[in-house]
Amino acid sequence: MPAYTKKQQLIDALTERIESGQYPPGAKLPSGTELCAEFGVSRQVVRSAIDWLKARGLVDGAPGAGVFVRAPNR
Template identity: 50%
Template sequence: MPAKSKWERLADHLRSQIESGELAPGDKLPSTTELCQQHSVSAITVRQAIFKLRTEGLIEGVQGVGVFVAER
């Protein structure tokens, strides 16, 4: 089985924080810049992970405000 890409690992990490309740519905995710620094990845990597979680319905973006954990 091939190793997971950086964006998949980041998505898995954020997903586990959401599922464990560490990030609760309505919580704002760190900014792209903060996630880049915390996980030593590029902005593209963060955007891919965010896109994946958005398609799963776990998070939602608010234009000009940020990305938030979706209500269940």
């Protein structure tokens, strides 16, 4: 299951960056191309990880504009 491992590594890294404030609320995540290059994964793995983050309410996608960190629900 290498794809699952790579996806989980990407999810963990992005979640850590969001939670640590490296990517603060409103920040735009790196592009899919940049994430592919940084993590050595396919576009499908990046899309799948972003979909997971969206489902958990950590990010929102804006068609044509990118993916942005959501403000925490408090």
